[in-house]
Amino acid sequence: LHHCVTPQEHTMLLDTTTISAFFLFLIAAHWTMTTATDELKPYYPIGKPGVPWGEAEKEEWKAQTKKQRSYEDDVLKMLREEVEKNGNDDNPWEVLSYGSLPVDAQRYPLMACKSKNWPKLEDGESATKPCVLVTGGTHGYERSGVHGALLFIKQEMAKPFYTKHFNIVVCPCLSPWAYEHNQRWQSDLQDPNRSFQPDKWLPESEQLREFVKSLSPIKQESANNWICHLDLHETTD
Secondary structure (H helix, E strand, O other), rough: OOOOOOOHHHHHHHHHHHHHHHHHHHHHHHHHHHHHHHHOOOOOOOOOOOOOOOOOHHHHHHHOOOOOOOOOHHHHHHHHHHHHHHHOOOEEEEEEEEEEEOOOOOEEEEEEEOOOOOOOOOOOOOOOOOEEEEOOOOOOOOOHHHHHHHHHHHHHOOOOOEEEEEEEEEEEEOOHHHHOOOEEEEEEEEHHHOOOOOOOHHHHHHHHHHHHHHHOOOHHHHHHHHEEEEOOOOOOO
16 A cells, blocks of 8 residues: 655654664765875975974065055055045045055055044044054965055044044054965064063054054043054855
């Protein structure tokens, strides 16, 4: 006799089939990973696994890095155009340099865009407005952070809402050498995002620190004036 499968039995068959297929998948995945691991070669072509790089490996890495985009065209030119378009006197913000990278000081000035009327409120009260720092390009290969900061300068920063309530400074590209070469590390093979602490300062981080300190309205309690730091990153996975 032909047996009709009940809904309950059909669900059980599906569950059993799904579970069986899942375990088969796990077995196949385990076999593939084990086989691949046995034959896996070192991922990075420079140096040996487990051995810290010496000067030879660092020089080899530097030799293979190439310029892939232009800090001048993407960042510096845009900042100049915004100043020229709006005019210094009418702008609610100003562009300034807070340093440069020693690898090439002329090519890599470190730039910031800062709101004016710093640090007092527009109505003349002595109390200071809260300060906000926006940074991009801490990791050079994370391009969207740089262009997101530039877009905020271009489209949002001049709006009265922001400058009325906040002191704002935007540093669109903290690591311009790494930005041009599309690298996470800077020119000395260090990660700028791991250098904001004593004994680990890099030119990218230390000059930013000194710049922020110079802007603090209340020197004795500088940290209390800074209510927010937006460090723009992206995933590269």
